[in-house]
Amino acid sequence: MSMPYPQQPVGQPAAPYVPGQPAVPYVPGQPVYQGVPQGYSTAPQGFAPGYAPVPQGPVTRKVNWVSIILGVVGWILIGLTVLAMWMALRASASDPDPSGKEIIGFFPLFALMFIGPVNLAGGIIGIVGATGTPKVRKLNWLGILLNASPYVMFGVLMFALMLFA
Helix, strand or coil: CCCCCCCCCCCCCCCCCCCCCCCCCCCCCCCCCCCCCCCCCCCCCCCCCCCCCCCCCCCCCCCCHHHHHHHHHHHHHHHHHHHHHHHHHHHHCCCCCCCCHHHHHHHHHHHHHHHHHHHHHHHHHHHHCCCCCHHHHHHHHHHHHHHHHHHHHHHHHHHHHHHHC
16 A cells, blocks of 8 residues: 555644745544543433433323313303293293293303303313323313213203104
8 A cells, every 4th residue: 555645643733834845745643532522411322412311200190170160160051051041931931922932942052152162172171181190080081071961961862852752
C-alpha cells in the first residue's frame, strides 16, 4: 500500500508554509473517543440524549363526577318535565275551552333540547373514564347508567304501550 502523502502525528497541525518548499497537507487522524461530553448524560441505546424514558409513578384514575352529576341533572329535567305536564293537565281539567291544550304533549319534545345534550355529554365523559380500579370503574359505570337509563326506559315504555294498547 503506497502513501501519497507523508504521515503526520495524530492531531498535530501541518508544518507552516515556507515559500519555495512544497506544502505538506494536513492528514487528520482518527477521532479519539473521550467519553460523554460534559453536560450530557448517557442515554440508553436507541434514545437521543435528553429523551431517555423516566420511570413514572403509578397512574391514578379518578372518578368522573361530572358524568354522575350530568346523569342526575338529566333525571331532574325529566322529573320537572313530568311535573310540568301533570300540573298543566290538572289546571286544564276544569277549563271549558280545550284550545291550546295540545301544547302539553310537546313538553317532552321541548325538554329533550336540554336533556339530550346533558345526557350525551355525561355518557361520553363516563365512557372515557370507565377504566381503573374496581371502585372507580363502578362509579363511572353509575354515571353511564344514569345518562343512558332515560332512553332505555323510554324504549321499554314504548314497547310496552305497543304490546298492551
